[in-house]
Structures are given as structure tokens and as C-alpha cells.
Amino acid sequence: xxxxxxxxxxxxxxxxxxxxxxxxxxxxxxxxxxxxxxxxxxxxxxxxxxxxxxxxxxxxxxxxxxxxxxxxxxxxxxxxxxxxxxxxxxxxxxxxxxxxxxxxxxxxxxxxxxxxxxxxxxxxxxxxxxxxxxxxxxxxxxxxxxxxx
Numbered sequence: 001x002x003x004x005x006x007x008x009x010x011x012x013x014x015x016x017x018x019x020x021x022x023x024x025x026x027x028x029x030x031x032x033x034x035x036x037x038x039x040x041x042x043x044x045x046x047x048x049x050x051x052x053x054x055x056x057x058x059x060x061x062x063x064x065x066x067x068x069x070x071x072x073x074x075x076x077x078x079x080x081x082x083x084x085x086x087x088x089x090x091x092x093x094x095x096x097x098x099x100x101x102x103x104x105x106x107x108x109x110x111x112x113x114x115x116x117x118x119x120x121x122x123x124x125x126x127x128x129x130x131x132x133x134x135x136x137x138x139x140x141x142x143x144x145x146x147x148x149x
Contacts, residue, residue, distance in 0.1 A: 006055045007047070008037060018051060019115055019122035022081070026111070026124060031056060034122060045096065048113065060093040063109060066138055070109060072127050082114065082121045089118040096138065106135040 004010050017035045024031050033051035044065050050056035063070050074084065084090060092114060094107040109132035115122045 003051060004054055005049055005057065007057055008039070008049070011037070011049075013051070016120070019120050021122045021124075023123070026126070028053075028056065036060075046093070048093070048095075058113075059096040059098070060113060061096050061107060061138070063092060063094040063107060063112065066107070067109065067136065070132075072112070072125075072130065072132075074114065074125060078114070078123060078125055082116045082123055083119045084116055085118070089116050091115045091117060095124075097135065105138040105140055107138055108134045109136050110134050 001013050001015070002010055003013050013035055019034050019036075021032050021034060023029060028050070031050045031052045034048045035051060037047040037049050037057070039047070045059055045061050048058045048060050074082075078084075092112050094109055094112050096105055096107050098105055109127075110130065111124050111126050111134065113122065114125050
């Protein structure tokens with residue numbers, strides 16, 4: 001199917017690419033269908049584009065590229081809701097924010113995006129009882145693979 005976005009123009013979408021967020025995202029509860037767009041394979045950033053709102057796309061990244069020690073356990077309710085059977089089926093991303101006045105990038109480690117590749121289900125999990133925050137600075141001047149954190 002074809003879909004017109006405000007950032008990427010018209011894109012071709014295969015239904016197998018669509019992730020379904022049963023409850024939407026916090027603050028966007030009525031947005032349920034998203035796809036991943038990787039405009040530049042050389043950059044560690046992608047977009048999670050809403051198919052329910054052509055103007056809504058979140059900048060995301062792999063948190064482990066910048067914080068290799070990042071870890072958390074999903075509660076049983078989330079595992080059941082998302083039909084998670086094997087860890088290999090799961091991808092984790094974090095939403096990236098850009099401070100317009102300083103161009104500083106931060107990522108939300110407190111509420112990671114969890115995607116089940118087998119079932120195409122998605123959820124933004126809110127982690128409780130952790131020291132993670134919604135704004136962890138990303139240092140983009142360094143190559144994340146070389147940085148090791």
C-alpha cells in the first residue's frame with residue numbers, strides 16, 4: 001500500500017512491516033500502527049512513522065549503542081500482552097529528543113520501545129524502580145561502535 005508522510009513523501013508499505021501498538025503510546029493513545037524507516041543505513045538513527053497520522057514520526061535509536069550496560073526486565077504482563085516467547089524476537093529502541101536551542105540529543109531510557117518481530121506487536125514500556133531517566137545525553141561526535149558505551 002502507498003502512504004503519504006509529511007517527512008518522507010509517499011512511501012510503499014508492506015503490511016508485514018507494520019507494528020501494532022494495542023494501547024498506542026503515552027500521549028498518543030489513538031495512534032496504533034507504526035513502521036520503521038531507515039533513511040540512512042550509515043547513521044544509528046531511524047524513524048518510527050505513524051500510519052494513523054502522517055505528521056507523526058519519532059526519531060529512535062538502539063540504546064545499547066550508547067549505553068551497553070542498559071538492561072531491564074519486562075514484567076510478565078507485558079510479555080503476555082506482546083506474546084514474547086524468545087528474547088531473539090524482540091528489538092529495543094529509545095525515542096530521541098533534540099533540544100532545538102542547543103542541538104543536544106537525548107534518549108528516553110525510562111520508557112523504551114519494545115517490538116516483537118515475530119508478532120509485529122509494539123509497546124512503549126514504562127520501567128519502574130530504575131535510575132533511568134527520560135533524558136540521557138547522546139554524544140554523536142563519537143562513533144557508537146568505537147565508544148563501547
